[in-house]
Amino acid sequence: MDKTYQTRNIQKIKYSLHLPQYLSFIFTGIALSEYTSIGCHTGLWDYTKKDYHSWVYKEELHKILPTIVSTETSINMNYNGKRIKIGVGIHDSSSALLPYVRSVKKKFVLVSTGTWSITLNPFTNHPIVEDSDAEDSINYMRINGKPVKATRLFLGNEYKIQIDKLSKLFNVDEDYHRHVKFDYDIYSEILHDFKHMFTWEGLIDQDMPKETHITYDKFEYAYHQLMTELVLLQIKSIKDVIGDDDVKRLYIDGGFSDNDLFVKLLSHYCRNMKLRTTDSSLGSALGAAISISDKKLNSKFLRKNYSLKKHVPFIIK
Numbered sequence: 001m002d003k004t005y006q007t008r009n010i011q012k013i014k015y016s017l018h019l020p021q022y023l024s025f026i027f028t029g030i031a032l033s034e035y036t037s038i039g040c041h042t043g044l045w046d047y048t049k050k051d052y053h054s055w056v057y058k059e060e061l062h063k064i065l066p067t068i069v070s071t072e073t074s075i076n077m078n079y080n081g082k083r084i085k086i087g088v089g090i091h092d093s094s095s096a097l098l099p100y101v102r103s104v105k106k107k108f109v110l111v112s113t114g115t116w117s118i119t120l121n122p123f124t125n126h127p128i129v130e131d132s133d134a135e136d137s138i139n140y141m142r143i144n145g146k147p148v149k150a151t152r153l154f155l156g157n158e159y160k161i162q163i164d165k166l167s168k169l170f171n172v173d174e175d176y177h178r179h180v181k182f183d184y185d186i187y188s189e190i191l192h193d194f195k196h197m198f199t200w201e202g203l204i205d206q207d208m209p210k211e212t213h214i215t216y217d218k219f220e221y222a223y224h225q226l227m228t229e230l231v232l233l234q235i236k237s238i239k240d241v242i243g244d245d246d247v248k249r250l251y252i253d254g255g256f257s258d259n260d261l262f263v264k265l266l267s268h269y270c271r272n273m274k275l276r277t278t279d280s281s282l283g284s285a286l287g288a289a290i291s292i293s294d295k296k297l298n299s300k301f302l303r304k305n306y307s308l309k310k311h312v313p314f315i316i317k
Contacts, residue, residue, distance in 0.1 A: 016064045018042075020089025027086050028075045031066040036094035038068070039141025039148075047139055047147050071143035074292040087292040093118055094140055094148070095287035099306070100251060101142065102290060103297040107247045109238060113254035113262075117155035117234060121241045124149045137240060143291055151237045154202040155230060156255055161201050162226055165212075170219040177223055182264040184314060186224045198229050205233060227261040234262075235269045253278045253306070263311055271313040278306035 017025060018037035025031050038045050044065075046053045056062050071094075074085045090098075096112055097120050107123040122142060140148040167174050196205075199212045216222045238250070250273045256262045257277040267275045280286065286305070290297070302308040 013064050015066050016061070017066070018089070020091065021066070022089075024075075024086060024089045027079065028077060030075060032073070032088045033066045033068045034071045034073070034088050034090070034143070035068065035141040035145040036071055036091040036143060037089060039139060040091045040093070041138050041140075045139075045141070050145065070145075071291050085292055087288065090143065090288050090291055091140070092284040093120065093150075094142060095284040095291065096253070097122060097140075097148070098143065098287040098290055099283070099297065099301065103299060103301040104249070104251075105299065106249055107245070108249035108251055109242060109247050110251045110253070111234070111238065113155060113252065113256035115154070115156040117153040117237065117254075117256070119151045119153075119234075119237050119241045121149045121245065121247065122146070123247065124241075124243065124245050136237070149241055149243075151241045153233060153237045155234060158200055158202050159226075159230060159256075162198060166214075166219060166222050166226065169214065170222065172219050176219065180220055180223050181260045182314075183220065183224065184317065186221055187228070187265075188317070190221065190225055190228060194228075196229055197225055203233065224261065227259075227265060231262060231265040231269065234266065238270070248273050250275050251278060252276070253280065253283060264314055267311045267313045275311045276302075277309045277311065278302055280306045 015025075015031040017031060018033070018040075020037050021032055021034065044052055044056055052062055052065070056065075069088060071088065071090050073088050075088075077084055077086050079086075093112065097110055100108065100110055101122055110120045110122075112118045112120065120140065136152045138150050138152060140150050142148055163177050164174070167176060196207045196209060197213055197215065199208050199210065214222050214225075216225065250266075250270055252263065252266065252275070257279060263275070263277055283306075
């Protein structure tokens with residue numbers, strides 16, 4: 001594309017907004033920036049300087065980036081005859097994390113599961129991952145600009161792919177896996193002379209074989225094998241984000257929080273931590289509301305609103 005044409009078009013830009021701030025702008029007409037969207041792996045933020053990277057200023061992009069405000073900022077508007085408070089927008093992962101930060105007083109790590117499994121450590125002493133070689137280690141920011149160390153794992157996507165294959169291999173209904181509960185005896189048999197059997201399509205694992213080779217003749221055994229291998233990957237992701245930080249609490253939310261094998265195996269491998277699961281399909285929306293709310297959250301909030309459940313490791317026979 002002609003550079004002169006590009007320059008002319010860039011000169012027409014008054015503001016460049018992240019999507020959450022654009023949606024806020026539609027209602028308020030006020031252009032603002034906030035930390036969580038900037039910190040959403042955009043590459044704009046220098047976490048060591050706590051400011052935009054020098055190249056942002058060199059390219060003069062800062063001139064079209066609106067003033068940065070706290071995510072707690074809100075604007076009172078008269079909308080269709082009603083007085084409402086409109087926030088400046090918030091990134092979804094940071095929003096999902098907020099209710100935990102506001103209500104849990106001790107250090108914790110949150111594993112938000114779904115298509116992507118995002119592990120968030122908002123209390124780390126070593127939050128900067130810019131010097132890390134791990135492409136799945138990323139930075140986020142809290143609403144006040146403090147960094148959050150995170151890792152990501154394409155867990156839900158891989159689970160869906162492998163379940164589809166197993167369902168066809170064992171000729172069972174595609175929803176059959178939903179009814180399989182953890183069986184200690186099956187797990188013990190799998191652990192005896194354990195070896196990796198699955199070749200992932202969307203994950204990279206140095207322990208996986210070149211081709212998937214299932215040696216079991218029952219779906220339940222293959223499913224326990226699958227979940228064991230996936231949980232081992234999840235454990236690595238959790239350990240990477242914790243590092244040498246002293247964190248004793250682990251929260252799991254999202255799609256895998258009601259998967260019996262996932263929770264029991266995770267509790268087993270993290271038996272030195274207090275494991276809790278929560279259930280809130282509107283977690284990000286609720287977090288966004290909390291960000292501009294004056295209401296204080298206490299330790300009972302998650303139990304009342306998130307169906308908080310405690311889990312203890314199974315007894316090793």
